[in-house]
Amino acid sequence: MNRTFDRYASIVFLLLGIGFMWQSASISATSYGSTVGPNIFPFGLGLVLVLLSIRLFYEVMKTKPNEQKKAQLDYKRFFIIFITAFLYAYFLEFIGYIIGTFVFLLVAFQTIERGKWLKSILIAGLFSISVYVIFVVLLEGSMPGFPSWLS
Amino acid sequence: MNVLDYLADGFMTALQWHNILFAFFGVLIGTSVGVLPGIGPMSGVALLIPVTASMTSGLPPEAAATSSIILLAGVYYGAMYGGSTTSILLNTPGESSSVVTTLDGYQMAKQGRAGAALSIAAIGSFVAGLFALVALIALAQPLSSVAINFGPADYFSLMLLGLCAVSGLAGKSITKALIMTVFGLLLATIGMDTVSGVARFTFGIPLLYSGLEFLTIAVGLFALGEVFKTILEKDYSSGGIAKIGRVLPSRQDLKDSAAPITRGSILGFFIGILPGAGATLASFFSYIVEKKVSKKPETFGKGNIAGVAAPESANNAASGGAMIPLLTLGIPGSGTTAILMGALIMYNIQPGPLLFEEHPQVAWGLIASMLIGNLLLLVLNMPLVKVFAKVIQTPAKYLIPIIIAISVFGVYAVQAQVFDLILLLGCGIAGFLLARNDFPLAPLVLGLVLGPMIENNMRRALTTSNGDFMIFLQKPMSLAFLIIAVLWIAVPILLKRRGKEVVVNEEG
Numbered sequence: 001m002n003r004t005f006d007r008y009a010s011i012v013f014l015l016l017g018i019g020f021m022w023q024s025a026s027i028s029a030t031s032y033g034s035t036v037g038p039n040i041f042p043f044g045l046g047l048v049l050v051l052l053s054i055r056l057f058y059e060v061m062k063t064k065p066n067e068q069k070k071a072q073l074d075y076k077r078f079f080i081i082f083i084t085a086f087l088y089a090y091f092l093e094f095i096g097y098i099i100g101t102f103v104f105l106l107v108a109f110q111t112i113e114r115g116k117w118l119k120s121i122l123i124a125g126l127f128s129i130s131v132y133v134i135f136v137v138l139l140e141g142s143m144p145g146f147p148s149w150l151s
Numbered sequence: 152m153n154v155l156d157y158l159a160d161g162f163m164t165a166l167q168w169h170n171i172l173f174a175f176f177g178v179l180i181g182t183s184v185g186v187l188p189g190i191g192p193m194s195g196v197a198l199l200i201p202v203t204a205s206m207t208s209g210l211p212p213e214a215a216a217t218s219s220i221i222l223l224a225g226v227y228y229g230a231m232y233g234g235s236t237t238s239i240l241l242n243t244p245g246e247s248s249s250v251v252t253t254l255d256g257y258q259m260a261k262q263g264r265a266g267a268a269l270s271i272a273a274i275g276s277f278v279a280g281l282f283a284l285v286a287l288i289a290l291a292q293p294l295s296s297v298a299i300n301f302g303p304a305d306y307f308s309l310m311l312l313g314l315c316a317v318s319g320l321a322g323k324s325i326t327k328a329l330i331m332t333v334f335g336l337l338l339a340t341i342g343m344d345t346v347s348g349v350a351r352f353t354f355g356i357p358l359l360y361s362g363l364e365f366l367t368i369a370v371g372l373f374a375l376g377e378v379f380k381t382i383l384e385k386d387y388s389s390g391g392i393a394k395i396g397r398v399l400p401s402r403q404d405l406k407d408s409a410a411p412i413t414r415g416s417i418l419g420f421f422i423g424i425l426p427g428a429g430a431t432l433a434s435f436f437s438y439i440v441e442k443k444v445s446k447k448p449e450t451f452g453k454g455n456i457a458g459v460a461a462p463e464s465a466n467n468a469a470s471g472g473a474m475i476p477l478l479t480l481g482i483p484g485s486g487t488t489a490i491l492m493g494a495l496i497m498y499n500i501q502p503g504p505l506l507f508e509e510h511p512q513v514a515w516g517l518i519a520s521m522l523i524g525n526l527l528l529l530v531l532n533m534p535l536v537k538v539f540a541k542v543i544q545t546p547a548k549y550l551i552p553i554i555i556a557i558s559v560f561g562v563y564a565v566q567a568q569v570f571d572l573i574l575l576l577g578c579g580i581a582g583f584l585l586a587r588n589d590f591p592l593a594p595l596v597l598g599l600v601l602g603p604m605i606e607n608n609m610r611r612a613l614t615t616s617n618g619d620f621m622i623f624l625q626k627p628m629s630l631a632f633l634i635i636a637v638l639w640i641a642v643p644i645l646l647k648r649r650g651k652e653v654v655v656n657e658e659g
Binding site: 023128 | 205206208209324326327329330333334336337340344346347349351352379382383384385547548549551552553555556559560563564567569572573575576580584587588590605606609610613614618
């Protein structure tokens with residue numbers, strides 16, 4: 001059990017619970033034809049969440065800290081891939097599906113293991129083009145293929 | 152019409168060529184999902200919802216729902232077949248429900264009997280799958296006719312029971328599981344309230360009016376969460392695999408495993424019906440039972456074929472059994488069935504007692520296709536097991552980025568919103584962090600799926616009683632469900648107090 005994480009998690013859930021309770025107070029209390037309005041359910045749940053997170057906080061305090069060796073996490077690769085994925089998702093509509101996916105896959109392949117450029121390019125290209133062709137051409141789905149400023 | 156007529160109609164649906172194709176791809180992908188260590192049945196099913204949604208977009212709504220659910224269910228039970236392959240050949244289970252299979256399966260592989268172990272696992276899964284289906288066919292209609300008399304109060308309590316059962320058995324800490332459940336229920340309240348039309352927790356942001364999309368959250372939490380874990384833990388190695396050798400089991404093997412398969416099927420099926428107890432528990436229990444009834448318990452762990460046959464049958468029977476509460480009551484008992492339910496709701500099809508009346512095509516088509524799918528799996532797994540053994544060696548280097556790309560594609564194809572893609576990535580990180588710190592994810596998804604239904608039933612019940620909460624205790628059915636729900640949470644806590652080991656369901 002990771003005590004630090006659990007402690008922060010219990011505080012976050014506590015705040016979320018309070019937030020939901022506070023916000024549900026501003027929802028109208030009754031709806032037409034019923035004494036039971038749309039505010040009761042979220043308010044009650046928020047209350048339960050608050051109680052549970054206090055309980056979790058108490059449980060964490062009770063457990064003794066036990067130092068356990070954590071495997072070293074590979075943050076560098078993860079952040080490169082995650083940031084690339086974020087940029088890919090954020091700019092998907094701007095740069096289009098084919099180019100975006102190709103670049104994302106190529107960067108991610110090379111981040112995990114350098115080298116074999118030809119194979120990486122082939123797989124990335126094949127994947128992005130074939131998904132686009134199947135989805136947009138055959139299934140007539142809508143997906144920005146190429147950036148609108150290019151065509 | 153009686154059950155057989157319905158079943159015949161179901162076969163008419165399931166035997167349409169595109170549905171056979173969907174069943175085939177479902178079980179094929181399912182087996183691969185089971186074989187690949189990085190993705191389990193939950194992320195596999197979640198990942199494929201958007202793909203099937205775009206594939207079936209040309210069909211009329213009900214046919215589209217049938218075809219997609221056929222494929223998704225195929226992935227679910229196909230993964231149970233595939234999971235055994237890595238357990239036996241690599242000593243690393245492809246998913247949690249085949250953890251026990253490693254004990255005897257890998258030993259058999261070391262003795263050069265990998266082929267026999269694999270084929271017994273496939274035969275056992277097939278027999279168990281058939282058994283579960285026959286039981287499902289027999290129980291479906293009586294159960295839904297009981298459930299149809301449930302009032303809103305009964306339904307509310309029953310769903311509460313389902314949530315408590317899943318929380319009580321998921322993961323190490325019940326408090327954490329309950330937090331995840333409540334959080335899932337709260338997330339479900341975001342958006343337009345279906346009863347009164349009031350916007351809740353939207354802060355005036357138009358994107359939030361339709362609520363957080365279930366699909367985005369499920370794909371993010373499960374598929375991306377697992378992918379991020381693999382990247383962060385540098386867990387790419389696949390290792391060497393054992394030689395398979397002769398695939399067909401000997402007559403002695405068949406004789407030795409007949410009884411374990413039967414026991415595993417029956418036990419697995421009934422454990423599968425219980426909410427919260429899924430395939431993982433079923434396989435553990437059946438292994439323990441086999442060890443107890445065996446004349447030579449000391450041979451377990453040293454390559455006893457019963458130690459492969461029983462748990463593999465049990466986990467497959469459990470996945471069939473888990474379909475019963477989903478289809479007849481509309482209550483998913485595990486993370487994977489919750490995702491299946493979410494998929495059905497996406498197609499505007501509400502699982503529950505009315506499903507068999509309102510959408511017989513979907514319900515019976517699915518049941519019939521599961522018979523076909525199990526047959527396909529047997530064919531796929533016996534001669535082609537060597538091909539699937541090759542799938543294990545797919546380099547993770549290519550697989551992991553492609554899973555991210557499929558998630559992004561799938562969510563965008565269905566939602567067409569960049570907001571959902573950002574939410575997807577956020578859920579991926581949340582999924583990784585939560586799962587790493589023993590916060591189980593299955594209850595969250597369950598809460599998210601059941602949230603609107605619980606709330607509607609609660610409000611309907613309270614409206615009839617003029618806001619009096621005692622109605623949940625006055626209706627006998629509702630009271631019974633609530634008592635069971637309390638016991639389900641309380642008994643494990645009491646057992647833990649007494650220092651007893653409590654078996655938990657890691658898969659959820």
